[in-house]
Amino acid sequence: MEEGHTEERMLVRKIEEGTVIDHIPDWKAETVARVLRLDRLAKLQADISVAILQNVSSKSRGRKDIVKIDRWQVDEKDADILSLVFPTITVNYVNDWKVSKYHPKVPDTIEGRIRCAEVQCITNAEREPVVSKFMTLKRDRMLQCAYCDSLLEFDNVPDHVRS
Amino acid sequence: MGKDSDFLGRDIVSIRDFKRDQLEHLFQKVEDLEKSSHSLDGALKGRLAALLFFEPSTRTHSSFQIAASTLGMQVTGFASPAGSSVSKGETLHDTIRMFEGYGADCFVIRHPKPGAATFAAETTDRPVINAGDGSREHPTQAMIDLFAIRKAFGRLDGLKVGILGDLKYGRTASSLAYSLSNYEVEMTFIAPDALQMRPEVQHFLKQRGIVSKSERDLRNVVGNLDVLYVTRIQKERIPDPTEFEKVKGLYQVNLAALKEAKPTLRVLHPLPRVDELAAELDATNYADYFVQAAAGLPLRMVLLNLVLGGGGS
Numbered sequence: 001m002e003e004g005h006t007e008e009r010m011l012v013r014k015i016e017e018g019t020v021i022d023h024i025p026d027w028k029a030e031t032v033a034r035v036l037r038l039d040r041l042a043k044l045q046a047d048i049s050v051a052i053l054q055n056v057s058s059k060s061r062g063r064k065d066i067v068k069i070d071r072w073q074v075d076e077k078d079a080d081i082l083s084l085v086f087p088t089i090t091v092n093y094v095n096d097w098k099v100s101k102y103h104p105k106v107p108d109t110i111e112g113r114i115r116c117a118e119v120q121c122i123t124n125a126e127r128e129p130v131v132s133k134f135m136t137l138k139r140d141r142m143l144q145c146a147y148c149d150s151l152l153e154f155d156n157v158p159d160h161v162r163s
Numbered sequence: 164m165g166k167d168s169d170f171l172g173r174d175i176v177s178i179r180d181f182k183r184d185q186l187e188h189l190f191q192k193v194e195d196l197e198k199s200s201h202s203l204d205g206a207l208k209g210r211l212a213a214l215l216f217f218e219p220s221t222r223t224h225s226s227f228q229i230a231a232s233t234l235g236m237q238v239t240g241f242a243s244p245a246g247s248s249v250s251k252g253e254t255l256h257d258t259i260r261m262f263e264g265y266g267a268d269c270f271v272i273r274h275p276k277p278g279a280a281t282f283a284a285e286t287t288d289r290p291v292i293n294a295g296d297g298s299r300e301h302p303t304q305a306m307i308d309l310f311a312i313r314k315a316f317g318r319l320d321g322l323k324v325g326i327l328g329d330l331k332y333g334r335t336a337s338s339l340a341y342s343l344s345n346y347e348v349e350m351t352f353i354a355p356d357a358l359q360m361r362p363e364v365q366h367f368l369k370q371r372g373i374v375s376k377s378e379r380d381l382r383n384v385v386g387n388l389d390v391l392y393v394t395r396i397q398k399e400r401i402p403d404p405t406e407f408e409k410v411k412g413l414y415q416v417n418l419a420a421l422k423e424a425k426p427t428l429r430v431l432h433p434l435p436r437v438d439e440l441a442a443e444l445d446a447t448n449y450a451d452y453f454v455q456a457a458a459g460l461p462l463r464m465v466l467l468n469l470v471l472g473g474g475g476s
Contacts, residue, residue, distance in 0.1 A: 120297055122278035128254050130282050140366070147278025148299055149363045 012051040012068055019074040020092040020099075021067040021082070026055050028086065029065035031158050035082050036067075036074055039163075048072045061088070079104040081113055081161070084136070084143075084154040110134045110143065115160045118150040132162075164188065170469035174284040175292040178302040178338045179367070183345035190310050192465045193458070200461075206468050206475035208235030213267035215258060216294070217274040219243035222434060222456070223294050223304070227271045230463040234473060239265065255279055259286045269471055272296075290470045298332040298361075304433050305338035307462050311455035312390055315429045319346040323387055325378075327353040328394035328414055328439055330360040335433040336394050337364045340375070344368055350375040351384050353414065357406060358396070381414060386423040391416065391449075393432045393440050417441035421449060431455050 029052045041048045051068040058064040079091045083104035091102040112131045116123045123132040134143035143152040165188025212231040216224050224242045231238050241247040269290045272283050277297035284291040295301040330336045352360045378384050393416050398407050432440050432452040444450050
């Protein structure tokens with residue numbers, strides 16, 4: 001959070017509890033919101049606020065986006081999925097004003113959170129009690145469905161996150 | 164070297180799960196059975212095979228049924244979802260659990276959804292044999308195909324194999340390509356761009372260092388091939404009917420199409436054929452598809468016997 005700090009502070013206040021997703025490529029914050037399924041938060045009817053900062057100046061990136069979620073801890077597994085699409089992101093958990101960094105890692109497998117791109121895949125069958133599962137092919141930046149074998153590029157993951 | 168225990172209690176979900184020495188062991192057992200055709204009769208007496216075909220099948224269902232019966236097994240299940248509780252909406256999961264409760268010792272499952280075989284294998288601890296799951300795989304057909312090619316040439320290494328037709332939706336084509344990757348074989352995929360081999364198959368072959376070529380026109384490569392594997396265009400697997408109309412009738416294999424072929428070329432087809440393989444080939448030396456089909460029975464007998472540990476000589 002050190003870069004673009006002043007500009008960011010002008011736009012949004014510091015948070016006491018929550019999550020700050022930093023170093024998002026510029027103008028990609030909406031995709032981050034989609035992958036993290038932030039629309040779910042509305043259903044919780046909790047006192048959670050989300051600030052999306054776009055095109056903030058950054059020493060290393062030139063420009064970047066930031067997503068601040070007040071009073072909500074993003075699941076590490078969701079952060080890991082996010083890093084498939086945006087490897088540069090950092091996740092800062094804020095507890096009682098103290099910041100701890102989490103560096104997302106590409107998981108070996110991903111279960112449940114992503115829909116298989118093959119519509120016919122058994123994991124997309126309506127009534128079968130089966131949970132989607134993918135292996136990550138890190139070198140190729142792809143996921144492979146553990147059931148139907150179909151491939152999904154990391155960049156296309158946001159279109160297949162389960163709502 | 165492959166051994167009987169490599170197959171014992173095992174799910175046959177993907178042909179990729181089998182190494183060359185295991186396949187060779189299987190083929191040796193099939194040859195043994197062909198020499199002594201009654202050696203496995205009754206080897207699985209008292210066992211129950213559940214043949215669950217969520218998609219209609221004649222050939223595969225019949226050959227598994229005859230194989231199981233010859234081994235002395237009782238056979239239950241259905242050859243098509245029509246008339247079964249599946250047509251009322253029962254899930255694959257529940258159907259398996261039900262037949263498991265009836266004492267099935269193994270399952271032979273065909274299902275229209277890719278990945279169904281893997282899910283089925285997770286659902287039960289009894290062995291599951293994939294008899295085709297959507298466009299994904301048909302491992303026992305690939306075993307039959309390899310066996311037939313091996314029988315015709317006495318080897319697989321060094322052969323040039325063309326796989327033609329609906330490679331995108333055809334499960335036999337992908338399983339054959341996977342299985343051939345165990346051998347020193349040159350593969351050419353002959354199909355229109357829209358029906359070329361799926362990315363995951365190409366990716367697998369690349370990972371294994373297999374060089375394969377894609378080709379649109381059979382005439383450009385036919386003179387170079389030792390084996391031409393022809394597949395049917397699977398209308399039911401093509402979501403867009405206009406796409407089907409565009410490719411229907413293309414890639415017909417007849418005497419004219421094989422004008423430049425080597426006299427030793429062997430043509431295979433998993434059958435049933437529609438109009439992609441002319442009947443005029445049946446009486447030629449090229450035609451190997453009925454020999455290939457006949458191998459289905461002994462191979463499935465041997466496989467069931469190995470998976471269920473039936474012994475026999």
